[in-house]
Amino acid sequence: MQQASTSTSPEPLLDVDNVVVEYPVGNKIVHAVSGVSLQIARGETLGLVGESGCGKSTLGRAVLQLRRPVSGRVLFDGQDLTAMQGDALRSMRQRVQLIFQDPIASLNPRRKIGDIVAEPLVISGVKDPVRRKQLVDEVLSAVGLDPALVVGRLPHEFSGGQCQRICIARALVLNPEFIVCDEPVSALDVSIRAQILNLLEEMKARYGLTLLFIAHDLAVVKAVSDRVAVMYLGRLCEVGPSEQLFAKPAHPYTALLIEAIPVPDPDVRPMETVPVGEPPSPIAPPSGCRFRTRCPRADARCSEEVPELRAVAPGQFVACHHPLIAG
Amino acid sequence: MTDNTLLSVDDVVVDLPTPRGNLRAVDHVDLRVGAGRTLGVVGESGCGKTMLSRAILQLLPKKAKLSGRVMFDGQDLLQLSPEKLRKLRGRSLAVVFQDPMTSLNPVLTIGTQLIETLQEHLELDDATAKKRSAELLAAVGIPAPEQRLQQYPHQLSGGMRQRVAIAIALSCEPKLLIADEPTTALDVTIQAQILDLLAREQRRRHMAMILITHDLGVVAGRTDEVAVMYAGRVVERAPTPALFKKMRMPYTEALLAALPKIDAAPHTPLPAISGRPPDPTRPLKGCSFSPRCRYADGRCHNEKPALAEAESREHQYACFHPIETGVGASV
Numbered sequence: 001m002q003q004a005s006t007s008t009s010p011e012p013l014l015d016v017d018n019v020v021v022e023y024p025v026g027n028k029i030v031h032a033v034s035g036v037s038l039q040i041a042r043g044e045t046l047g048l049v050g051e052s053g054c055g056k057s058t059l060g061r062a063v064l065q066l067r068r069p070v071s072g073r074v075l076f077d078g079q080d081l082t083a084m085q086g087d088a089l090r091s092m093r094q095r096v097q098l099i100f101q102d103p104i105a106s107l108n109p110r111r112k113i114g115d116i117v118a119e120p121l122v123i124s125g126v127k128d129p130v131r132r133k134q135l136v137d138e139v140l141s142a143v144g145l146d147p148a149l150v151v152g153r154l155p156h157e158f159s160g161g162q163c164q165r166i167c168i169a170r171a172l173v174l175n176p177e178f179i180v181c182d183e184p185v186s187a188l189d190v191s192i193r194a195q196i197l198n199l200l201e202e203m204k205a206r207y208g209l210t211l212l213f214i215a216h217d218l219a220v221v222k223a224v225s226d227r228v229a230v231m232y233l234g235r236l237c238e239v240g241p242s243e244q245l246f247a248k249p250a251h252p253y254t255a256l257l258i259e260a261i262p263v264p265d266p267d268v269r270p271m272e273t274v275p276v277g278e279p280p281s282p283i284a285p286p287s288g289c290r291f292r293t294r295c296p297r298a299d300a301r302c303s304e305e306v307p308e309l310r311a312v313a314p315g316q317f318v319a320c321h322h323p324l325i326a327g
Numbered sequence: 328m329t330d331n332t333l334l335s336v337d338d339v340v341v342d343l344p345t346p347r348g349n350l351r352a353v354d355h356v357d358l359r360v361g362a363g364r365t366l367g368v369v370g371e372s373g374c375g376k377t378m379l380s381r382a383i384l385q386l387l388p389k390k391a392k393l394s395g396r397v398m399f400d401g402q403d404l405l406q407l408s409p410e411k412l413r414k415l416r417g418r419s420l421a422v423v424f425q426d427p428m429t430s431l432n433p434v435l436t437i438g439t440q441l442i443e444t445l446q447e448h449l450e451l452d453d454a455t456a457k458k459r460s461a462e463l464l465a466a467v468g469i470p471a472p473e474q475r476l477q478q479y480p481h482q483l484s485g486g487m488r489q490r491v492a493i494a495i496a497l498s499c500e501p502k503l504l505i506a507d508e509p510t511t512a513l514d515v516t517i518q519a520q521i522l523d524l525l526a527r528e529q530r531r532r533h534m535a536m537i538l539i540t541h542d543l544g545v546v547a548g549r550t551d552e553v554a555v556m557y558a559g560r561v562v563e564r565a566p567t568p569a570l571f572k573k574m575r576m577p578y579t580e581a582l583l584a585a586l587p588k589i590d591a592a593p594h595t596p597l598p599a600i601s602g603r604p605p606d607p608t609r610p611l612k613g614c615s616f617s618p619r620c621r622y623a624d625g626r627c628h629n630e631k632p633a634l635a636e637a638e639s640r641e642h643q644y645a646c647f648h649p650i651e652t653g654v655g656a657s658v
Binding site (some may be wrong): 020051052159161189190191192193194195201204216218219220222223224225226229242243246256257259260261262263264265266267268278292 | 371374447484485486487514515516517518519522541542543544545547548567568569581583585586587588589590591592593594595596597598599600601603
């Protein structure tokens, strides 16, 4: 099997190599992630899009070893996280952080903001309380909150947008290199979403971060990503530079996703969508190409042969037997 | 006003008592919906759009205080007896909520729920009701409808459940369908299918619809008129093409600008709206948007602008400093 490297960088900060994640449900197995490979260069933001149940969050967790892959490797700065245990993994986790979708649910309601943001420092062994306070104040100011006003308060006193600022502060306090952002703005209103997306971009520049940005909203992903990976039912469909992928999608699923976005312009009549049905269950994914049951271009080959990622344009890779652009 | 008005909402106020004081959820709102027309109601969380729809449906929380007038199909809903209201809801006034899992009864089969609705409002025998139920499921795009009738809501996907909720809402041929964030819980490809389904059934049945959403993109191509709500009030209202061609209220403009655009280059900073909506238990003296508005001056902070007519009778906005130049769809 020829596995194309989808990165342009010779030494990616993160190298996800053929990762498989499966978990049992009753006596069946959910094929959540089925052999995904991708690389993220230092300083890059890779957007990962797909619909509910496509395995994008599971992949994010597998990268951080919060869910151990069944097979495959996750190399972070050259070290294989899947081979690490205990203390080695814990110390590595200071360099990688996670931000979740629901900012209110991811803050302990009984703890004060100052303690919540200081917690990672306590765990990583910063013993001096004065130093901790200084770091907490610094990071809270960086995310646009006034430390004097927030450290003594509880999460319920804050709005969703402010709670997400607090979550971002907690993720940044250890000065990590890499953050997995799992649907960080999906729960927020439009006017607040823009604030948080801008904040993530500012923090990325200020802290020199590399991001894996997971979301279901293509426009949101495009706003922050250098490259975008599209996932469907546990596999990658397409990876490419953001602008190129949106201008010339090669995978029929990418094209469908782009077409389905509601455009805020009454002159753009919404296309009466082709009745393409719903994604099949990841418990019994279709043979061959997993998108074939909803794909207008599918033929016999698509049910027999799993399409491998291959280059169709510089930096753009597609897993499709009948791509929309010729390779 | 045109005489084909099906629903008119006049000076509706909804007050909710809370431990922190009175919360004015809906603040003097007027609306009209003509027969067969679609009104989009757009706003963010807490703007009062859901409370407004519940005021129309008379499904407000018990503690809520409602004043004003809601005329639907020649009847004043606020004066109807609970018995008459119950007959009206589900019959000529139907609703689809955001989360189909909470609007469907988890312990009854899809068939039981459809047949129950049909027999509540129409005099149908069991066989006819069952046949009609299967037809309705087929009409909303559910494959193998006969089998689906035997299934429970948890056996269906989110998109399929929302189709069932729509089938129930459409079952008695309502004159007005209120769809409250009907696709917010769904994936983008499913959202497009459900919005298409609603539009198709609406045309076929010549039904009026109120489409409540936080997404300007959803209302753009699918409504005749849009009302934008902020802090309990309608702050701008216009025929959909006119609104997108020329937004006058700075909030509407800012809301559109804050949406990430699919054709913008990556890493383009978004024109975010600073701050957040006011606390609804602490009403402001002036315009509710003034603390976040870049055009606001002393007058805006001290005086509440009325929803006034602009260049056309249909285009209204509540603003002392409306935007003069055309923005909107071209961004």
